[in-house]
Each structure stands twice: as structure tokens, then as C-alpha cells.
Amino acid sequence: MNIIDIEKLNLSFGSGVNESKVLHDVCLQIQAGESFGLVGESGSGKTTVLRCLAGQYHHWSGQLSVNGEQLQHKLDKKRCIDMQMVFQDPYGSLHPRHSIETALAEPLKIHKMDNRDERITTILKKVGLDNSFRYRSPHQLSGGQRQRVAIARALILEPKILLLDEPTSALDVSVQAEILNLLKDLKEKEGLTYLMVTHDLGVVSYLCDRVAVMQSGRIVETISSDDLANHNASEPYTRMLLDCCYHTEATNVTAESNIY
Numbered sequence: 148m149n150i151i152d153i154e155k156l157n158l159s160f161g162s163g164v165n166e167s168k169v170l171h172d173v174c175l176q177i178q179a180g181e182s183f184g185l186v187g188e189s190g191s192g193k194t195t196v197l198r199c200l201a202g203q204y205h206h207w208s209g210q211l212s213v214n215g216e217q218l219q220h221k222l223d224k225k226r227c228i229d230m231q232m233v234f235q236d237p238y239g240s241l242h243p244r245h246s247i248e249t250a251l252a253e254p255l256k257i258h259k260m261d262n263r264d265e266r267i268t269t270i271l272k273k274v275g276l277d278n279s280f281r282y283r284s285p286h287q288l289s290g291g292q293r294q295r296v297a298i299a300r301a302l303i304l305e306p307k308i309l310l311l312d313e314p315t316s317a318l319d320v321s322v323q324a325e326i327l328n329l330l331k332d333l334k335e336k337e338g339l340t341y342l343m344v345t346h347d348l349g350v351v352s353y354l355c356d357r358v359a360v361m362q363s364g365r366i367v368e369t370i371s372s373d374d375l376a377n378h379n380a381s382e383p384y385t386r387m388l389l390d391c392c393y394h395t396e397a398t399n400v401t402a403e404s405n406i407y
């Protein structure tokens with residue numbers, strides 16, 4: 148069953164002569180339990196797709212469905228419980244003056260969920276942080292620990308889907324591996340579905356089952372990550388992207404081989 152169904156998603160910014168169309172008839176079907184990657188050049192519209200699903204943009208046209216239910220343009224509480232987003236920058240996604248406990252309690256208060264104390268302890272444990280972290284501020288954490296808290300905050304409402312916007316790209320190489328392992332474990336244990344934007348084909352082959360390649364606001368090709376790794380892409384643009392990435396990796400072979 149498709150847990151996410153995107154049909155002919157279109158979105159523009161600006162109006163009149165300043166109108167710029169950034170998504171063109173984007174269609175994606177993602178199955179429950181799948182880990183699905185979105186790749187493509189900078190500015191191709193990957194984050195915009197995630198933001199439409201997360202309810203951060205309201206002026207899209209087309210159809211977005213989650214669990215067979217069509218999403219309205221306005222964000223409602225149900226969508227927050229179904230789907231949460233994790234951002235690239237763990238420094239920017241947490242309030243600098245709020246303790247970790249406050250950051251984790253906030254969504255529980257908004258959604259009037261009980262057993263807050265117990266839920267916070269449980270979620271910290273799930274992301275590999277002991278209970279003492281709840282009294283710290285974001286500046287008292289490492290980058291990897293902050294990203295663990297951001298993941299905990301996204302998971303505290305027990306969503307089925309995580310929208311991940313380059314969740315490891317702002318982290319040091321050694322920490323990237325820890326966070327990827329955590330995401331892989333959480334997906335299995337919590338039965339999550341991931342839709343993830345990434346520039347890193349190593350991340351795709353480690354974590355994703357399938358991937359859609361975007362160019363200039365359009366889906367060029369949807370392909371399994373095995374086919375991508377074996378260079379079995381049918382579209383010239385995907386092959387060009389692969390060539391660019393492997394060329395870059397060849398010059399960074401030591402760092403890459405340390406990641407996985």
C-alpha cells in the first residue's frame with residue numbers, strides 16, 4: 148500500500164512577471180515501510196516537495212495523500228502526528244534558550260498528550276541519549292547529539308513518516324555514520340517510512356530502497372538504489388549525475404571509505 152501518494156504536484160513562487168515555477172507535475176508513490184530518496188542538482192525542488200508534504204507551503208496544486216487520505220492545503224493536527232520533518236541543521240532547529248526537556252515537551256503539550264515525563268525518557272533512550280540530557284541546553288551538546296535530539300523531537304508524537312532533509316550533511320564525517328545507523332535502527336524498530344533528500348549517493352545506497360531523481364522541478368526517473376549503484380539508470384541525466392558523484396568520490400576515497 149502507498150503511504151504517500153503525490154499526484155501532479157505543482158508549485159510556483161512570486162506572481163505575474165516574477166512568477167517562478169519550481170515544481171512541475173511531480174508524481175511519487177512511496178510504500179509503507181519504504182526508505183525513499185530524493186536526489187538531484189541544487190535548486191531542483193527536492194526540499195520544496197518535503198515542505199509541501201509537511202504543510203509549510205499551502206499554495207500548491209495537485210493531490211497529496213497520506214495513508215489514502217487526501218491532505219488539505221492547511222496544516223492540521225492529524226498531519227503532524229502522521230508526518231514529521233527533520234532538518235539539515237541541528238543548530239538551527241532547536242531553540243537556543245530552551246532546555247532539551249522543554250523542546251521535547253512542547254509538541255506533547257500542543258497535542259495534549261499525557262505521560263510527558265515518561266515519553267521524554269523513552270524517546271531520549273531510543274535516540275541513544277541518557278536521561279541527564281533533558282536538563283541541558285542545545286549549546287551544551289555536540290552536533291551529533293543535537294541531531295539526535297532533533298530526531299527525538301520529530302519522533303515524540305509517534306509519527307509513521309519522517310521527512311528527512313539532508314539529515315547528516317551538516318555533521319562531521321564520523322558523526323554522519325552514527326546518525327545514519329541510528330536512522331536505520333529506528334526505521335526497523337519503529338516501523339517508519341522515510342522520504343529523504345540527500346546529495347550523497349553513499350547515503351542512498353546505505354539507507355534507501357528507491358530513489359527519485361529530480362531536475363528543474365521534475366522527476367526525471369525513479370530507480371531502485373541497487374540499480375543506481377550498478378549504474379543501471381535509463382535516463383542520461385541520472386547517468387550524468389552518477390558520473391559526477393563517482394568522479395567526486397574518487398578524489399575523496401579516504402573520507403568516503405571511513406563512513407560506512
Ligand SMILES: Nc1ncnc2c1ncn2[C@@H]1O[C@H](COP(=O)(O)OP(=O)(O)OP(=O)(O)O)[C@@H](O)[C@H]1O
Nearest residue numbers: 160161169187188189190191192193194195196344
Ligand atoms: N520561499 C521561496 N521563495 C522563492 N523561491 C524559492 C523559495 N523556496 C525555494 N525557492 C526556489 O525554489 C527552487 C527549489 O528550491 P529547493 O530548496 O526545493 O531546491 P533543492 O533541490 O532542495 O536544493 P538544495 O539541494 O540546494 O537544497 C529554487 O530555485 C529556490 O530558489
